Amino acid sequence: MLIWRWVPRSSQVTSGIVILDLFSFAWKMPRTDTPSVLESSTSPSWRDTWLDWSWIFASMPTIFTGILLTHAVHLRFALGRWPATFRDYPSARLARILLDVHELGLVVPGFWLTLLAVPLWFLAAVLARPRLIKQTLGRQALVFLFGVGLLCGIVYALSLTFYPNWLMD
Amino acid sequence: MFKKLVISAVISLSIATMYVLWRGTPTVPALDVAPKAIQANKPAIVSVTVPIQDPAFNAYSADLVRVDAQARVLSDIEMTDEDGTNTDAIAGHRFFLRMRDDGTKGDAVAGDRVFTRRVTLKESSGPVYFEVRASFVKVERPVRSAPFAVNVSQ
Numbered sequence: 001m002l003i004w005r006w007v008p009r010s011s012q013v014t015s016g017i018v019i020l021d022l023f024s025f026a027w028k029m030p031r032t033d034t035p036s037v038l039e040s041s042t043s044p045s046w047r048d049t050w051l052d053w054s055w056i057f058a059s060m061p062t063i064f065t066g067i068l069l070t071h072a073v074h075l076r077f078a079l080g081r082w083p084a085t086f087r088d089y090p091s092a093r094l095a096r097i098l099l100d101v102h103e104l105g106l107v108v109p110g111f112w113l114t115l116l117a118v119p120l121w122f123l124a125a126v127l128a129r130p131r132l133i134k135q136t137l138g139r140q141a142l143v144f145l146f147g148v149g150l151l152c153g154i155v156y157a158l159s160l161t162f163y164p165n166w167l168m169d
Numbered sequence: 170m171f172k173k174l175v176i177s178a179v180i181s182l183s184i185a186t187m188y189v190l191w192r193g194t195p196t197v198p199a200l201d202v203a204p205k206a207i208q209a210n211k212p213a214i215v216s217v218t219v220p221i222q223d224p225a226f227n228a229y230s231a232d233l234v235r236v237d238a239q240a241r242v243l244s245d246i247e248m249t250d251e252d253g254t255n256t257d258a259i260a261g262h263r264f265f266l267r268m269r270d271d272g273t274k275g276d277a278v279a280g281d282r283v284f285t286r287r288v289t290l291k292e293s294s295g296p297v298y299f300e301v302r303a304s305f306v307k308v309e310r311p312v313r314s315a316p317f318a319v320n321v322s323q
Contacts, residue, residue, distance in 0.1 A: 052170040056177075063174070084241040087302070091240070091313040097194050100309075105185030106178065 050128035058140035061147025295321025
């Protein structure tokens with residue numbers, strides 16, 4: 001990545017390395033939208049905030065996949081087995097409190113934010129527009145698609161248990 | 170980006186924790202079971218009683234269900250009361266009996282919030298596990314009692 005910084009932009013484009021750039025892990029990449037001194041004096045800092053939010057919304061499927069996995073594992077350990085019926089829940093009080101907090105605090109907001117990720121992402125992108133170049137938007141799209149694929153794969157793997165049915169009840 | 174993400178998660182978890190603590194986490198008290206052991210291959214009537222005084226409890230939503238040793242509901246086993254019937258559910262869904270507080274089916278006093286039900290058992294081996302599942306206001310999933318076992322002696 002350090003070498004990448006030293007390659008002139010024109011050389012990157014002409015050599016076709018830009019394709020690798022697009023497929024690289026997005027947040028490991030150097031920011032191509034790093035403002036110059038002149039830009040930072042003309043662009044308010046809240047555009048940076050919206051740029052961050054656009055990354056967060058684009059990453060929502062990936063984030064939700066992580067939340068779902070941790071919740072499934074949490075439930076599995078709390079019950080001592082996978083849920084067998086729709087209304088299965090641990091009987092111990094502390095286990096119920098922790099699962100409720102996990103579900104209401106992370107799974108529910110994660111689910112709705114993932115459902116609304118695309119409009120929120122575009123809204124954040126529009127608000128961050130002077131700072132959000134086309135290439136960054138492309139990377140965010142790739143991260144989003146990667147997350148959707150990952151989410152589908154994890155949901156398919158979890159559907160071997162009763163967990164998805166239990167969660168959607 | 171990660172700072173915003175972590176702050177959002179912490180705020181969300183804090184709100185959820187406050188809600189769960191405000192809502193309360195009710196429990197089903199210990200069950201009283203009599204008798205605690207039955208003879209193998211002989212029909213026996215077991216009486217289960219549970220006092221639920223929590224005001225958030227939804228009356229007539231306490232169900233006696235049969236479970237295995239891992240507390241999985243045995244949904245293919247039909248439960249019957251002392252009359253040998255189960256009028257609480259349609260055929261194919263008679264894996265539970267509704268606990269009563271109306272002075273019938275073994276309940277001593279109507280409306281005292283002490284729920285009772287009698288179940289007929291004829292088992293060749295044991296133990297046989299049961300638990301009570303009750304619904305409470307604002308709690309999404311039913312609250313389970315600790316499972317209890319009825320021993321089967323040969």
